[in-house]
Amino acid sequence: MIMAEMKALLRFPGERKVVLADCPVPIPGDHDILVETCFSVISPGTEFTQVRQTTAPLWQKAWQRPDLVALTLKSLATSGAKATASRVTNQLGRPMPLGYSAIGRIERIGAKADGFYLGQRVAIAGMGHASHAQWNRVPVNLACPVPDSVPDDKAAFATLYALALHGLRQGKTTIGDKIAIIGAGLIGQLLVQAAHASGTRTTIIEPNPLRRQLAQENGAHGGVDHCRHAPDNSFDAVYICAAAHGMHTLIDQAARMCRDRGTIICVGDVNISARRKTLYDKEISIHQVRSYGPGRYDPAYEELGHDYPLGYVRWTIKRNMQAALDLMADGKLDPSPLITNKITFADIANHFAKGPSQDQLATLVSYDIASQPTEQTPPIPPTPPTPPTDPRAHLIPKSRQPSKQQPPTRKASLVTLGLIGTGNYLGSQLVPYLKNCGNADIVACCSRDGLSAMAVARKFGNARALTSANEIFENPAINSVMIATRHDSHAALAADALKSGKHVWLEKPVAITRDELALLHDCQSVMAPDAIFMVGHNRRYAAMTAKLKDALPDGPKHFRYRVRVTPLADRHWLNNPEQGGRTIGEITHFIDLIACLNRTEISDIRCQWLDRRAGDSIWTIRFEDGSQGDISYQHSTRREPKEILQIDAPGFDAQLTDWRKLSINGHTVMRTYFGQDKGQRSAIETFVDAIASGRQDRLMPGLEDEIKLMALVINAAGY
Template identity: 35%
Template sequence: MKQIVQSVSDGELRVVEVPQPEPAATETLVATRRSLLSAGTERAVRELASASLLRKARARPDLVRQVVSRARTAGIRSTVAAVRSRLDEDMPLGYSATGVVVAAGAATEGLRPGMRVATASVGHAEYQAVPGLLAVPVPEPVSDQAAAFGAVAAIALQGLRQAEVGVGGSVAVVGLGLVGQLTVRLGLASGLTVIGIDLRDWTAELAASGGAVGLVEAGAATTDQIMELTRGRGVDAVLITAATRSSEPVTRSTEIARDRARLVVVGDVGLELDRRGFYERELDLRFARSYGPGRHDRAYEDWGVDYPIGHVRWTARRNIEAYLDLVAGGRVAVDDLVTHVFPVDQATAAYDVLAADPRALAVQLSYSAPAEPTRDAITVRPRSRSPRPRAGLIGAGNYAKATFLPALKAAGWADDLAAITSAKGLTARHAAERNGIALVLPTAADLLARDDIDTVFILSRHDSHADLVARALDAGKHVFVEKPLALTQDELDQVRAAYDRNSGHLFVGYNRRHAPMVAHTKRVLAADVGPLSISYRVNAGTLPDTHWYHDRRQGGRIRGEVCHFIDLASWLVGGQPAAVHAYGSGRGEPGLEQDVNVLLGYPDGSTATITYCTRGHRSTSKERLEILGRGHTVVIDDFRRLEIDGREAKLSAGGKGHRELLTHVRTAVAKPVSDQRELAASFGSTRAALSVVAALAGVDAQPSRLPTQVGDVTAGYAS
């Protein structure tokens, strides 16, 4: 399918072929008919992407601070690699469209194939996988052209709701671009007196043609006109829909608002404010967030959990519904706002018009994608067929691009990468272009069905790991899966059964075992016997509320990260823990605990304490491992410094073992090398991580009481 993307680094715009998306249970697949270019938002995004790195930094000082913080803890080289990876991306464009439902997920409600819907949060592509609550049925009288305004109109409507002005009240709309014009028309339909203000005469005239009072900003003269229109009181609310770095629109709004009025910021404007104007009239400054309640809420968008109407009357979906009903009833008209329509193949021309024509207000793209899409692979770069077995990747997120794929190449896999797939096909296409991968496949099932793929690397979201591992093994593949191997004991049993009934290798991404410093430490400790005392401190750092680790379906940080440190401690001891105790902060549900202390006890008398904390200072190294026993004291500080018995050990290679692990995988796949020892360790670490979650929940589920046999793989894995 065709999708419009732009380069994050230089703003280059392209229409690319990517696989059709696969809708999740809470999503619906929509064949797009029309999509709307939001003049203000998309023009600003394009300008920023086209800007120099210095200008980008000035525009986003918050991201600069994050880069500096990371450099202090992770090092300059790692930080530069991460920044380059983020800049070397293609981002999708568009968020307001309409189309026809092709397929509805099992957990969506009121949607069926053939239904016309207005969509939000996804836009300029022939097919969209849309959150079910953001795919809104379109009434029959509403044209595709009008329905494509749904998400942008909801932004305007949410601003009006924040203003809380009843019938007969007055509002001023400052900034008469597309969102401003929609705000004017929706305000008039709500029974309000609307005054539109702009620096341009033609936009003021357009607002006036719809029934508002259109004024060209002229300072004191404009203020006098507004006071005359409002009987000397000022307006009840000001909606600021302008887009400018200047703070002038907000400052001017204080002069035309009545006492105790509301100022609602809808557009992207400067906010260097003078307190006096707000204090003297005790003004209420508010901000409207996108389409309304539910936007940027994971439960609403990703999980399909609606807000009860008795508690939240106007959600993002209901705002779009309200707009469509107003259009269907003839109370709001928008067709005259459309200035240009281009077929999707000419998207670059559409953006050129948006940039060059100051009167390009609402520019739309048209589509003719069939309602029964094909599921063909995308050939990115034709390559000669290799006689050797070849590999496929499932997942193309940030970790895959910034860390895993470079490590794969360094381990000798570069010529054997045959295909890639991801939940969002655009990320897979981008990774394929940058890494010489010939095919981008629509789904994981398509990749597993290919006979020319021998080894599968699974780097998808955590809740898919166990199922994909079992399916890949059953398809006769060798499998590498990033940790965690499983999120529940049932999933672990599923993986174990699949491994037992097949002959393929299975590897888990516990790379720290293979780090050069760990390998050297193992050799030092092997010279003697006896129990070890291990202390592992992890300064994990906080994650934003929107991070997917907060999604309970993904297992949280214990299953996804703490398992790494459990695994390394067990690998150094040479066995799996017989007892697991865990203590958390008690904030939130046990499975999503972010601050935890874990105590592991081993049959040989060894102990390991893992302190995983998110509240440390950013200058503190992320990982510090101390090992005492067998006549030695070993300190590994963030895998950058190794100290043995008080002396620093200089190694020729450093790092956390990604390349070394993948080299081991390559050797094991190419030759009859047993994976039993490593796999036993992986199953043991997974069971221990599950036991940590159980302990935090107050459930007695120690690893020693869980099954320890994995086919021919035994619980012990002493070196």
Template identity: 30%
Template sequence: MQQLTQKLGSGDMVIQEVPYPQLGKGMVIVKNHYSIISAGTEGSTVVAARKSLIGKAKERPQQVKQVIDTLKKQGPIQTYRAVMKKLDAYSPLGYSCAGEVIEVGEGVTEFQIGDKVACAGAGYANHAEIVSIPVNLCVKLDDNANLKDAAYNTLGAISMQGVRQADLRLGESCVIIGLGLLGQLAALILKASGVTVIGIDVSEAAVNQAIENKVVDLGLTRNAAGVEEQILNATQGHGADAVIIAAATDSLDPINFAGAIARKKGKVVVLGAIPTGFDRDPFWYRKELELKMACSYGPGRYDLNYEEKGIDYPLPYVRWTEKRNMEAFQKLLATKRIHIDYLTTHEFDFDNAKDAFDLVVSKSEPFTGIALKYNTDKQATKSKIATAATDKLGKINISFIGAGSYAQGNLLPNIPESAEVGRVGVLTNTGTTSKRVAEKFKFQFCATEEADVLDDKTNTVFVATRHDSHGAYVLKSLEANKNVFVEKPLCLLESELEDIIEAQSKANKAVMVGFNRRFSPLTAKLKKAVGNNPMTMIYRINAGSIPKDNWIQDAEIGGGRVLGEVCHFIDYLTYLNGSLPIKISASALPDANQLNDTLNILIQFENGSSGVIGYYANGSKAMTKEYVEVFSAGMSATLDDFKVLRIYGKGKPKKKKLLNQNKGQKEMVAAFVNGLLNDGNAPISFQEIVAVTKASFKVLESIKLGGQQVDV
């Protein structure tokens, strides 16, 4: 299927063939009929992408700071890879569309194949022939719905949320500053509600369009003579009950102008992208004005449980969610209480989408709404897409399932370039990522179907998906008689672990988990120095906080930070002392969100060694992240952030310092591939992997038991 993409680095925009999207649980596959270009949001993205690197840096100072922080901590190589991944990626465009359902995912009951629907969401409702949409970002339409109008779904919901935040009553007045798409949609909704609407814009053409289509009761340009007095007269001398700012600008004029024209104790709602550093006097303070933000489509936006898992908010407690806002907007269209056909000033066939965006950027002629129309007679297939000229195979033939930031920065670049190593297929959730990764790292194809990357060509699978799918993909790979490398953790459920143990026993294939730290060059020197004596170990991790709504913290998707990351450090201590963990006790610092991500863990090992893991989310970012101390048979050693190793014994202490941090990712991938080439075995024994995974589960068990020691 075809999708419109742009590279952030070069600004190149192209419609390209990408794999058919994945149908996940709680999702539907939709064939687009129309999608709408947002001149504001998408236009600014396209303009930024076409700027120079310096121009991009000026646009995104916060991201520049992140690059500098990465450079300080991880060195130039990892920083370069991270930056280039962003710049070279195929970035999908679009977030508002309408079409018909052609597939229904597991657990979906409200949609059927053939339903007409309107869709929303950046990364979902793309400018593409086929899209995959979560149920709470999709609304069902009448069979006779006008799909071109319905495709304004996202913009309508955003405007609807701005209106709801204004909380106006029949007969009250509202001034809308900015008469672009959002402003005009908000005005239409307000007029349908019996509110007096006054529209303001710097563009005379936008004001005239609103007046001619009876969108506003009064329309004025911002620089019109006596504009404040005219608004005062139109509101019976009181001022506006509410002001909705739907403009996008760096100027403080909209927020200060809103203060001047609002009535005493009125409301100002920020719907567009503007600064809010208003002047306290003479208006905001003396009028006791209320400033409110409108968060995108409404309640549920940015909530993983709502948008990705499809868990709705109970209607009696949250009357208007983002989906219910969409439904309300579509009902206004269906009942013809609002008419928006005039907003579509331009329509392009999808094949000419690049021309549409050139119009947005150049502004060579006036426009408001731009619709892309799709060829609905075209049949989409799930065939894999060739991305390399060769189909040559080697002794080890690798396919990837999942290829996000970590895989692109640390796994894929480190696969050895060798005639004995073949690169077969790539499968990810998004077709754009699959296509770019397959091209960049010279895989033979990108795919939609799991069967394509688990066929006879592939004998080794790398799994780098979100944590909740690790266990299932490891099982499928083993059942297909493949070696498997899985980015940590191995799985999130003890039942999955038992199934994996059984499957590995039957397949007798190599299973490797991405415990890279044991492969660090400084780790090798440390292990050689401490020898095989029983030892005491301390591993302190200044992990930093992660918001509770991040997917990693979600127990079902990410497994939380114990299963998702602490397993790394259990493995490291297991490797250092050379024996398996047998007893665990753990206690977590109480926190309001019950995240269990600030904790102390005590581990006892078979050979008498003991280790303490201090994993802390409550520290300062200024401190180094990881620090290890080891004590054994009269010697001590410290390892600071995998950059500085100090060994203390007889005589003068020895110090080894690396120019850049090295956590062993390159060495790990090489060891795995070389192990398969040499004897078919992974460099970490399956027994160790199972023991470390069990120990991670036991950490959570001990926390629940109040720190009680439990057997692994």
């Protein structure tokens, strides 16, 4: 039986602590499976380092991550201290899981997760997927079936062995090669076993005599206590499995030990620091091992389940895991001698609190799958019994089913909100204003993995963290929802919310396909007549917008909107084609602002793609009164204002610069020196006041108007 809540070992960077906490059971996506954990393995080097980083004071965190400090300083310069503090606090407040190698049994299978069956034993991999938790949501390419002859306690090591096998492949180590392994910690020991299985002659370099002896018992042909005692020019490859920071000589020592044109493979956390001469004289190659094999950190492989063709990528993560399990089945790999501790899941927090010891290698964590956690978070009031439903209802897609209950009677009373999609934007941009909005009570927070929902729920005393939006839709104690999920889920969630009688705040875009727009259009006939629907086009509610709107003359005007955005990381979810692209997700912000200022109907929208893949484009908006808007939306790496809006009309000109300065007819009429006001606070207050009063605000376009705008955008984009 799958419970609504579970226990997981979580790091709380903002509170500098690691605890075994209650959190929601994650919901598997289409390409995921839900696994009930039987065993997990603690890798002391990686995980105790993460714990030290978590419990370190803020100045140490800053010293360890100068890249994040640089981003924070950039945010200070562009967004101001208050917005930056909100973003930093949101990041530090998010719980983070520990663990990345485990085994369990499948309890739920996503719609597109082929090749698995319920109850199947699977080894699972990856931080955030194979965590020290009672349940794990695992992408299909990070889960591998376990042979019957491999027991659970050994199969839990499949991920760690996959890392060792990937390291050997990076070094191109084959039968008869001579290699040296620096460091006989857990990964070094696994590498010794894998190298021995491949027919390689190994020398272990490790100062700890017990670890050195264990490595030799597990396949190393010799061992020394220090690099200086290893012979020169003797090894085809040298594997560095120890950590090496700052100024060190490990790579120099490894280069000395290598033969001509040998290879150095950095498996541990090694700062690349070496003298050029030895590397040059021998033409040494240096390789960095990235996790457990090709596919790691690739969203297409991990999130969408796209495998790499066997003929082009022989050894992916999953294939390395399968190879490790097969070698365990044949008795060629055996993690048993490396297990120095066995603990129960209930004792895992105490284990980390004690810290590592020199003799510690792998710790095996066992889970009592018969026991279930007790609920310790505030419960949402239960849903009252509902009348019998149509027996054919299960044949109808949920988003097309009528509401299970009558829309609640609306009164001028407290607004009870459920937040769906508690990611970076909602957590850092909207939650600070919700906390100060006296008329709104945040009752529930929902995210797919439950962790970001936990972070937001902890900011509100009586909120509960969830992973299922249906718990929000079906509960009459919640009369409103705020949806800020990924773009491809916006329309379906909004439709279900409206059909269940909720008021809806929906982040842009309203939809990214015509079918999604049709879904919203169809739900208009069943939504409550007094339902408030609002899209998060916050710029129309900003103080500068109101000032500019009052100053605009009648008659045709020319709006020129210059938008420059910083390129996203390659792995950002918005680069996934299924999300419609960044441009479709953002462009209605700027079109809506121009439409709000002009106050006449849009007659046409056209798009000229400069670089469709990147999203760079020119948008032209024509209005019924003869006005025109031109939006230049392009990516830029230069430091420049993100938004500049210029408006020209006979005898009139105005410029709004990055929501910091508004000039009208050559005079500065508004200016902010500390941050930007893009209207989020006013927009939230407008939404809450409309629900409390039962009246739609005059600034709010209705659902029909929002559907019409998005239809024009989708048609213009050629989707």
